Amino acid sequence: MISKKIVIVGHFGVGKTSLIRRFVEDVFSADYKVTIGVHILKKTVHVNDKEVNLILWDTEGTDDIEEIRKAYLLGTHGFIFVCDVTRPVTYQNIESQTQYLKDNFNKVPIISIGNKSDLLPKGSISEKKEELEFLDMLVSAKEGNNVQRLFEKIAKLLS
C-alpha cells in the first residue's frame, strides 16, 4: 500500500482541523480550538482499485505560508490550501501563497479550496463560485459537502 503525505495549510480559523476531522472521524464541532504546531492523522482511501494511505498533516494556521515551520513540509506529496469563503483576508493573497509552494516544492500538486460553503446565503453559491474562481472547490466541513471528494481527488492526483 502506498502512503502519501498531504499537508493542509492556510490562514488560522479557516477550518483545516474541522475538515480533517470530518474526513477521518466524520465528526464536526462548532467550537473553535486553535491548532499549534502540527497534528498528524491517517486515513485510507480507495482510488482506481488501489488503496492509498493519506497521512494528513494538519498545520497551525498562519497569515503567511512562509511562516510554517519548514521541517513540517519535508517529503510532502501534496498540499491542500484552505480558505474561509466568508473571510476575504484568508484568500486575498492566495496567488502569492500558492506560488511560494510551487517555487519551493516543484511539481507537488496543490488544491485550493474554500471551506464554510454552508455559510453562503442559499442561492448565492453559483454567484460566489464565479467570484472565487481561483479556488478548485468549495467544501463544508460542517455539512460534509465535497469533503470526501476533495481527498479522493488529491489521492487520484498522487496515485
Add this chain to the structure above:
Amino acid sequence: MAMHELQRDYSTKDLQFISIDKQGTILTTDQQLFELKENSSIKNYHPFFEGIDTYFLEKSDHIKLECVHLNDRIFDIDFIKNDDDTAVIIFREGTDFYNRVQLIAQKRNESIIFQETLELKNQILKEQEEFKNRFIGNFSHELRNPLTLVSSFSSMLLKTELNLDQEMLVEAIKDQSDKLRDILNDIIDLSILKNSSLSLESEPFSLRKLLKNVHLNYSTTSTTKDLSIKLKIDETVPMTIIGDRRRFEQIITNFLDNALRHNKGDSIEINIKENQRRANKVSLRIEVINNSGIVPDSLGDQDIETYTNLDNGDIEKTTGLSFSIARELAQLMDGEILIKPLETGGTLQVANLKLVFPIHDKEIVEETEETAKNSKIHLTDKVRTIIAEDNSVTQMTALKILVGTGNFDNRVFTDPKDLLEAVDKDDYDLILMSSSISQVDALELISLIKEFANDHNKKIPIIAVTTKTSATDLVEYRKAGFKDVVKKPYTDDELLNTIYKRLNLKKFK
C-alpha cells in the same frame, strides 16, 4: 554521533532516545516517555513516523520538528542522521509549555477573527445602506414627473371657473399632491444626508429676518388660522449668522411641521436663545413648543423603512421624516436635537446648534426677490420657446402651463439632433431643458448648443428643468451655462416665476 554521547548531553527525565535503521526498525530505546519495543517498526507507533524514511534522504543531518502532537502529548523531535545509515530520534516533552502557548494563541486568534467579522458586518451594513439610499433616490426621482403634472394641473384648474364641488375636489387633489411632494423632497433629502454627500453652505444671513419670514409663512396659512404662533428671539442672539440659510430654516420648519401635525392646543411657541458664545462662535438653542399634543420621539434609523412601509399605515402618527432630517442636519452643524414631553401634555422640540457669526455683528441687508405676478403678465410678442424633453408627461405639463398664459410659442424636441438643427436654423427666445434627452446629458447638450447654435440663440436663456438639485448639481449647471434651474416637481407658478425672472420681459411687451 553515538547515542550514549547524546544521552550524556541531553540527560533529563523529559527526554527519550531512540535509534532506528533506515527501514524504521527500532534498534535501541529507553522508556523514559513511552514504551517502545526494540526490533519493532517505529512506523506502527504513529502516522508521524510513516514518512520517516524521507528524512534519511535529506541533505541536512539534523532535522528539528517542533510542537508535534502524538497521542494527546506534544513533543519537540530531533532527527539526527548517522554515517552508518542509522539515526537517533530524540523526543523532548513540551505538553505543558505548548498547552500554555495554545491558550495565548486561542485568545489572540479569537480576538482577530472577531474583529474581522465585525469589520465585514460593518461593511455589509454600509453596502446595504448605500443600496437602500440609492434605491430610494431613484424611486423618488421616478415619481417626480407624474407628481409635477398632478401638482401643476390642479393648481391651474383652481385658477379657472369651477363650481363649489369641483373647487373642493381640486383643492383636495392639490393639497394632497403638495403633501406628497413634500414627503418626496424629505425622502430625497434624507437619502442625501444619509449618504453624507451633503455639504453645508457658508453665507451670511439675517437670523431675525429668516425667523420672521418663517413665522409669517406659518401664521398665515389656512391650517394655522385658528392657532397663535408666537416667536420670541432673545436680544443677545447675533443679528447675522454665517452658515447654510436653507438648511437652518429647514430644521425650524421641520420642527414646526411636527408640532402642527400633532398639535391639539391653540398655540405654538418658537423661542431662540443663546447658550453661549466664544470668539465668533455661538451655540443657539431653538425651541418649538406645542402646549398640547405629544410629538412622538424619533424612530431612529428605522425611519425610512417605517415611512415607506405601506402596511404600517398611518404616517400621521409618526414624526415622519422631518425629525430625522432635522437630526441629520443638526449633526452636520455640529449640534444635536431632542424631543421632550411636557407636563402640560405638550411637547418641546429643541435644537442646539453651533454656528458662526461675524465679529462685527450687524443686521445685513439681503436682496429680496420680487415675485412676478404671473397671472398679470401679458406679452405682446410671444416668447419663442424650445421645450427639450423626452418624457411625455413632463412635456404635457410644461406645454399646458406655458400655453395657458398665452405668452409662449412652443416647440417640443425629443431628439438632440433635431434640437441642434433647430437652434442653428431658427431664432428662439428661451430653452427649457430636461436633465437628459434621449440619454444625452443636459450638460453635454448645452455645450453642443453653445457650439452649434446661431449667434442669436447663443445668447438666449437656457433653463434646466431637472430632478438633480443638490448643491453640487446646481453649481455644475450654472458653470455649464444654465441661467437657472427649476426643480421637479414644480408648480405652474414656480416654473413661470423662474422663466419671467430670466427673460428680458420689456422685449416682449
